[in-house]
Amino acid sequence: MLFTELLKMAWRSLLSNKLRTFLTMLGVIIGVTSVIALISIGMGVKKNMLDSISRLGSNMLIISPGSSNRGGPRGAAGSITTLTFDDAEAIKNKIKNISHVSPTVRGSYQVVYGHENWNTSVTGVGPEYVAIQSLELKSGLFFSEHDVDVRNRVAVIGATVAANLFGTVNPVGKKIRIGNAPYTVIGVLNSKGSSSGGQDQDDVVLIPLTTAQERLVGVTYVQSINVQVSEADKMDEVQSNIEKLLRQRHRIREGAEDDFHVRNLTDLMETMSSMSTMITLFLGAIAGISLIVGGVGIMNITLASVTERTREIGIRKAIGATYSNIMLQFLIESTLISVIGGIIGIFTGIGAAQAISKFGNFTTVISSLSIVASFAFALFVGIFFGLLPARKAARLDPIDALRYE
Numbered sequence: 001m002l003f004t005e006l007l008k009m010a011w012r013s014l015l016s017n018k019l020r021t022f023l024t025m026l027g028v029i030i031g032v033t034s035v036i037a038l039i040s041i042g043m044g045v046k047k048n049m050l051d052s053i054s055r056l057g058s059n060m061l062i063i064s065p066g067s068s069n070r071g072g073p074r075g076a077a078g079s080i081t082t083l084t085f086d087d088a089e090a091i092k093n094k095i096k097n098i099s100h101v102s103p104t105v106r107g108s109y110q111v112v113y114g115h116e117n118w119n120t121s122v123t124g125v126g127p128e129y130v131a132i133q134s135l136e137l138k139s140g141l142f143f144s145e146h147d148v149d150v151r152n153r154v155a156v157i158g159a160t161v162a163a164n165l166f167g168t169v170n171p172v173g174k175k176i177r178i179g180n181a182p183y184t185v186i187g188v189l190n191s192k193g194s195s196s197g198g199q200d201q202d203d204v205v206l207i208p209l210t211t212a213q214e215r216l217v218g219v220t221y222v223q224s225i226n227v228q229v230s231e232a233d234k235m236d237e238v239q240s241n242i243e244k245l246l247r248q249r250h251r252i253r254e255g256a257e258d259d260f261h262v263r264n265l266t267d268l269m270e271t272m273s274s275m276s277t278m279i280t281l282f283l284g285a286i287a288g289i290s291l292i293v294g295g296v297g298i299m300n301i302t303l304a305s306v307t308e309r310t311r312e313i314g315i316r317k318a319i320g321a322t323y324s325n326i327m328l329q330f331l332i333e334s335t336l337i338s339v340i341g342g343i344i345g346i347f348t349g350i351g352a353a354q355a356i357s358k359f360g361n362f363t364t365v366i367s368s369l370s371i372v373a374s375f376a377f378a379l380f381v382g383i384f385f386g387l388l389p390a391r392k393a394a395r396l397d398p399i400d401a402l403r404y405e
Helices: 002-016 018-055 085-094 145-149 159-166 209-217 232-249 265-308 310-318 323-359 368-394 398-403
Strands: 060-065 098-113 116-125 137-140 154-157 175-178 181-189 204-208 224-229 260-264
Touching: 002 018, 002 323, 018 265, 018 323, 018 368, 060 232, 085 098, 085 209, 085 224, 085 232, 098 159, 098 209, 116 159, 116 209, 145 209, 154 159, 154 175, 159 181, 159 204, 181 204, 204 209, 224 232, 232 260, 265 310, 265 323, 265 368, 310 323, 323 368
Parallel strands: 116 204, 154 181
Antiparallel strands: 060 224, 060 260, 098 116, 098 175, 098 224, 137 181, 154 204, 175 181
């Protein structure tokens, strides 16, 4: 009953100074809004990064030519011609726990259809590339081992290339020109969208690896080898076995630097996840500072309120109000400011995050954890910064308070 009465008194006190109450509350509103909006941006960045990596394929290893120490003077070991098709075949045939292997060669070329042309990335791959990259076909077929064996001039194109060259026409069966040679389009890929770096993953043409090597690029080496491991817990073992095999094939002496490097996308995903989590926490901490500033505002206004109501406090003490009654009254007032400000801040924060996503062309992820955490912090700020004014009010001497003008 006493608490209800104190709550009503606190509410009436706040309503009696609406503008001051709103301005005090504004710090909490801005703080909660900032926390929710910035954390949603940070989580959006994390989601984009992880989605981009996962689009590359699950349980995937990427083997590239050159040592991992590319910037040093040991560049001779990092020649770009150190990986071959035979290396990929050896990995596929000799290493256990591997589902798929596909070497790749790529370059940028102008692709022509009729009067239309488009500059894009042309990548030579093996038939297993579609499984490694989790690609899906919108129409047509992917090329086969036979196409690779006989160096067929066939192509599978991405959605962006299809839209720019063919418009609404079905590309399957049509002839395009790459490097002044005709290629038959046998398939169109489903759209994968943009990567976390903003690159269009649909702006690509895929052709058989041997066709790219011998008829387009004119090379005998490969630029990378993509390997899909059968189980996630076998990634490290497979990576180690691949490194041993390639060192043997390339006759690298013990202690000498590798002329290749293997990237583990699972480790990369964990690293990127850790980094993006740190970024999110950093953004949340920065936004949390504004909540602390809002708490200082609550304390200042509550202290001013104590000074203004000194006689009222004296009268209440004179008629029997205890230390805890007075303290609780002012604590309720400061807590009410932070609670109402926190609720408004939640809605404005969600709105801000959605607006950033809609108008800023930026992915945001609104987390229930960020909402709960920001509101809890706002509540803590209200109580913590209300303690000093409440104690000051509760410790006033009733005789001095009644004499106060």
